[in-house]
Amino acid sequence: MFSAHEIERLSQEFETKTPQEIVQWAVGEYSPNLAMSSSFQTQSMPLLHIVxxxxxxxxxxxxxxxxxxxxxxMFREQIALEWNLNVFDLRRDPRWDVFVLQNIRKLPVDDPNLCCYLHKVQPMQKALQGVKAWISGIRRDQTETRAHAKILELQDDGLLKVNPLLNWKKTDVENYMKDHALPSHPLLEKGYRSVGCAPCTIAIGADDDERAGRWAGRGKTECGLHTEMFKKKKLSEIQREFNLEIK
Ligand code: SF4
Structure with missing residues (x-):
């Protein structure tokens, strides 16, 4: 168990380490109480491969x-099988089922923050209660929020977030993919350079920003896993924020 001060020092030290070295450290210190999250898109492949x-x-x-x-x-199935990965699917709390099914088409459009909270943030918060460290594949060059992230981030509840790819650029991902002949998400060739949920992802041009096709035109760039929203764990806070009632 590291103190907040030690984590801060290690995080600084890791700024000059490779993702492989950071992952090795995390695995050595925290396995088997360690998990990673992946969206199984093309840029997820290097970190999945390294792990x-x-x-x-x-x-x-x-x-x-x-x-x-x-x-x-289908891609998730293929990679999990070929790389022998222990993939665990996370789904929304069934208490939301009636609400979601009644609003299934309009929810991602009318209230994408709530939709992401129900389908991403809350299930991930619950799953991470069982582990001590969480490896994520975010990079500083992806969004303004991610630009301020640290390689090691200790949350108030003691969970350590490990971001080994933080200093990688898009070209580092491409080079790793090429060097290791990794497969790409099947929609990449159709212009989907960053792939999330279907209602919130569009194909983009070759010169567009990598994440320009995510929630395009909706003033949203993050699902909430890597923002302040993730730290809101009390249902009452969420109910207030989204003006919701849940039994
Ligand atoms: S990305 Fe879109 S569809 Fe997926 S959870 Fe978020 S708002 Fe809902």
Whole structure:
């Protein structure tokens, strides 16, 4: 168990380490109480590959929102099988089922923050209660929020978030993919350079920002897993924020 001060120092030290070295450290210190999350899109492949190469059993959480492209679900199956990954699907709390089913078409459009909260943030919060460290594949060059992230982030509840790819650029991902001949998400060739849920992802041009096709035109860039929203754990806070009633 590291103190907040030690985590801060290690995080600084890791700024010059490779993702492989950071993953090795995390696996050595926290396995088997360690999990990673993955959306199984093209840019997820290097981190999944690096983790699989450690030979250690790391649970991979996949957020099965119910809104994914068929291609994503098939790709997830293929990679999990070929790389022998221990993938665990996370789904929304069934208490939301009636509300979601009544609003299934309009929810991602009318209130994407609530939709992401129900389908991504809350299931991930629950799953991570069982582990001590969480490996995530975010990069500083992806969004303004991610630009301020640290390689190691200790949450108030003691969960350590490990971001090994933080200093990688898009080209590092491409080079790793090429060097290791990794497969791409099937929708990449159709212009989907960042792939999330189908109602919130569009194809983009070659010169567009990598994440320009996510929640395009809706003033949203993050699902909430890597923002302040993730720290809101009390249902009452969420109810207030979204003006919701849940029994
Ligand atoms: S990405 Fe869109 S469909 Fe998926 S959970 Fe978020 S708002 Fe809902």
């Amino acid at each position: 699989s190469q450690t030979g250690r059993d790391v649970t991979v959480f996949f957020l099965d929102t119910g809104y994914h492209f068929w291609e994503t679900l």
